[in-house]
Amino acid sequence: MAECLPLELITLILTKLPVKPLHRFKCVSKTWNSTITSSKFIKQHFHQTLISNTNNKILLISKNTILSSTISTVKLRFDIVNHPLNNIPHCPLIDVSGIVHGVVLLVDSSKKTVCLFNPTNKTTRLVPPAPSQKPASDDFDIAEVLGFGYDSVTDDYKIVKLVEWDVYRETSVYSMRNDSWKSVNDETPVSYTLREINAVAVDEILCFSVISRDRKPVLKCFDLRTSTFSLVDFPELDRGIGVMAMSFRSLRGCLCLVVSYRKHRVDPDKFIGGSFFYADVWEMNQCKWVKLFRIRKNEIRKDCMHLRLVTYSKDMKSVLIEVDGIWFGWYNLVTKKFKRVPVQGLEAVDLPFLAYTYVESLVSVVNNNKVVPKKKGTTPNKTIKKNDFLSSGFKLKL
Incomplete structure (x- = not known):
C-alpha cells in the first residue's frame, strides 16, 4: 500500500506519529529511513508535535x-x-x-x-x-x-x-x-x-x-x-x-x-x-x-x-x-x-x-563530525563568518 502513496503524503502521515514507532519504521526501507532521519523531517515532526500539543x-x-x-x-x-x-x-x-x-x-x-x-x-x-x-x-x-x-x-x-x-x-x-x-x-x-x-x-x-x-x-x-x-x-x-x-x-x-x-x-x-x-x-x-x-x-x-x-x-x-x-x-x-x-x-x-x-523529539545530539588530527605546519581552518542578524528588540513571546 505504501508503494501506491506518494512520498509527500507518507511523510505527512509520519509527522503525526509518536517518536517510538518512527524508530521502528526506519527499518521499512531505505527511503523511509532517510526521510525520518533527515533534518527537514525532524523539524516538521517537532513542529507538528507543538501544534497538536502531544x-x-x-x-x-x-x-x-x-x-x-x-x-x-x-x-x-x-x-x-x-x-x-x-x-x-x-x-x-x-x-x-x-x-x-x-x-x-x-x-x-x-x-x-x-x-x-x-x-x-x-x-x-x-x-x-x-x-x-x-x-x-x-x-x-x-x-x-x-x-x-x-x-x-x-x-x-x-x-x-x-x-x-x-x-x-x-x-x-x-x-x-x-x-x-x-x-x-x-x-x-x-x-x-x-x-x-x-x-x-x-x-x-x-x-x-x-x-x-x-x-x-x-x-x-x-x-x-x-x-x-x-x-x-x-x-x-x-x-x-x-x-x-x-x-x-x-x-x-x-x-x-x-x-x-x-x-x-x-x-x-x-x-x-x-x-x-x-x-x-x-x-x-x-x-x-x-x-x-x-x-x-x-x-x-x-x-x-x-x-x-x-x-x-x-x-x-x-x-x-x-x-x-x-x-x-x-x-x-x-x-x-x-x-x-x-x-x-x-x-x-x-x-x-x-x-x-x-x-519527545527525534533530535539527535550524536557528534557525526570526523576529527582530523592536525599536521605540523598546517594552518587551522578559518571560521566561517555567519550572516549578520540585527535584533529588532527584546521579545519573550513566541
Whole structure:
C-alpha cells in the first residue's frame, strides 16, 4: 500500500506519529529511513508535535536519578531513565541546566562533566570543557551558571556559560554544530552579580538571574542570535513580606515567574503565633510583566513552603504544580481548587525532587563530525563568518 502513496503524503502521515514507532519504521526501507532521519523531517515532526500539543513528558530529577512520566490529570507513573552521567563515579548530584526541543543539558555536581542527552532516542554528546581563566584557589567565591538554547538563524544548539569571581567575569558559548567554544564580550554593568539559578530559554533568549548592589533582582538576557546581553527588570514584588523562593519556567512560549511569600505573624496580646502563605504567578508578555493569578495557602495546604509551575493542561484551564519538591497537584484556574495527583514510581527516590517538562523529539545530539588530527605546519581552518542578524528588540513571546 505504501508503494501506491506518494512520498509527500507518507511523510505527512509520519509527522503525526509518536517518536517510538518512527524508530521502528526506519527499518521499512531505505527511503523511509532517510526521510525520518533527515533534518527537514525532524523539524516538521517537532513542529507538528507543538501544534497538536502531544508527546509531552515530565522529567524528574532526584540527586543522581532521572525519571520520566507522561503528563496526566489522573495519575503520574514515573519510570527510571538510564542517563549518561550514571557511568561517572562519585557523582552524587546531577542538575538540568536547560531543555530545548527534547534535548536535556545535564551537569554533574562539580560542573566538570557536561553532556547533551535526548531521553527519547537515547543519543548523547559529551561537551568538551570550556576554556576558562577562573582561579583554582578557594580565596574567591566563584559563581558559575549554564544555559541551553536554540539559534534558528544558524540552526544550531548552543550552551552559554557565565562565570564570575571577584570583579572578573567571562562568557563562553558552545556551538553543537562546530563542537567548540568561543568567548563573548559582556558589556553589562559589573554592579550586577550572577545568582546560581538555572537559566531559562524563551524565544531564543537565555534569561539569567542577577542581583544589583542594592539587592534588586534583575534578568540578564542573552540573545543567542546576536550574542548580545540586555537587562530586564523584575515585576514589582510585595514589599515588607518575606520572599521564600522564586522559580522560573518557560510555559506557553513565555517566561513565567513564581514568587512564594511566607511571613510569620504574632499577636502579642493573645500570645498566638501563625503564618500566612501565598504565591504570585507572573508572565512576561510583549516585554511586560503580567500577573496571571495568586495561589493562597488555604487553596493548597497549610504547611507548604514554595511552589513551582510544571505545565498547563491541554484546555489551559488548569496548571500542574510541584509543591515543596514532594508532591504534585492540578490547580484549577477557574474554580481556584487544588486536587492532588496520585504518583507511582517514587518509592525509592530521595526527596525533594525537581520537575521539568520536555517534548519527545527525534533530535539527535550524536557528534557525526570526523576529527582530523592536525599536521605540523598546517594552518587551522578559518571560521566561517555567519550572516549578520540585527535584533529588532527584546521579545519573550513566541
